[in-house]
Amino acid sequence: MRNACREIRQSGKRLGFVPTMGALHAGHLSLVQAARSQCAAVAASVFVNPTQFGPKEDLSKYPRDLDRDRGLLEKENVDLLFAPAAEEMYPAGAVTWVTVEGLSERLEGKSRPGHFRGVATIVSKLFNIVEPDRAYFGQKDAQQAVIIRKMVRDLDLGVEVVVCPTVRESDGLALSSRNVYLNPEERKQALVLYRALCRVQALADRGERDAMKLREAALQVFAEEKPVRLDYFEIVNKDSLEPVKDIVRGALVVTAAFVGKTRLIDNLVL
Numbered sequence: 452m453r454n455a456c457r458e459i460r461q462s463g464k465r466l467g468f469v470p471t472m473g474a475l476h477a478g479h480l481s482l483v484q485a486a487r488s489q490c491a492a493v494a495a496s497v498f499v500n501p502t503q504f505g506p507k508e509d510l511s512k513y514p515r516d517l518d519r520d521r522g523l524l525e526k527e528n529v530d531l532l533f534a535p536a537a538e539e540m541y542p543a544g545a546v547t548w549v550t551v552e553g554l555s556e557r558l559e560g561k562s563r564p565g566h567f568r569g570v571a572t573i574v575s576k577l578f579n580i581v582e583p584d585r586a587y588f589g590q591k592d593a594q595q596a597v598i599i600r601k602m603v604r605d606l607d608l609g610v611e612v613v614v615c616p617t618v619r620e621s622d623g624l625a626l627s628s629r630n631v632y633l634n635p636e637e638r639k640q641a642l643v644l645y646r647a648l649c650r651v652q653a654l655a656d657r658g659e660r661d662a663m664k665l666r667e668a669a670l671q672v673f674a675e676e677k678p679v680r681l682d683y684f685e686i687v688n689k690d691s692l693e694p695v696k697d698i699v700r701g702a703l704v705v706t707a708a709f710v711g712k713t714r715l716i717d718n719l720v721l
């Protein structure tokens with residue numbers, strides 16, 4: 452993979468890179484399309500990264516279908532697909548980690564300790580192998596995007612990070628590889644995340660600036676969908692991820708909730 456990527460760059464082509472964990476959907480393909488439109492060559496990776504899953508999380512049942520993913524990437528004219536085995540990425544005895552301190556412990560990191568250490572480590576390893584000019588991530592994983600940007604800056608990785616808009620179903624549900632876990636009833640309940648975000652946006656559009664009031668309105672929306680267990684709903688600064696008191700300078704609204712056993716996340720930028 453390293454040699455193939457180097458050859459592309461040495462031929463003077465700009466190399467775009469889309470790292471994924473497979474189970475590709477239209478959200479991933481929008482990243483590939485953005486890369487395709489901006490770069491002469493595009494590489495993608497499919498790797499279900501074990502180190503970003505907690506011991507009680509869904510690593511073993513995470514959807515995997517490499518043949519389907521390969522077909523979808525081929526249709527999008529991806530030049531290179533990297534789908535390594537876990538032992539190849541993490542040889543026995545590997546003890547080196549990348550940690551983006553502070554940003555990694557809040558929100559998702561609070562509920563999923565160690566998650567962002569796994570993400571930052573695998574993304575930097577993939578960047579070291581591919582050495583892309585640009586790498587593409589989805590806004591759906593807003594905190595991940597903030598952390599990767601910070602890691603790239605702090606470690607001078609020389610990759611331009613491009614964050615693409617969240618792709619949604621027609622009723623607003625954010626596309627996620629985990630949506631396949633939802634049964635039809637849960638699929639309906641899952642819309643509460645988007646409904647709560649839209650409620651905040653509507654109030655903000657009408658002039659409400661107080662983050663506490665906006666949050667309370669969102670919690671009310673969740674309270675009306677009893678079976679869904681809210682993990683967090685926060686209004687934060689879009690770079691520092693620190694809670695904000697008002698949204699005068701814009702803000703990132705982030706939420707996570709359990710719908711049945713499935714944990715979903717969503718966000719919007721006010």
Ligand code: PAF
Nearest residue numbers: 470471472500570573592
């Ligand atoms: O967003 C994802 O799919 C993963 O976290 C990533 C960036 C591919 C790292 O495993």
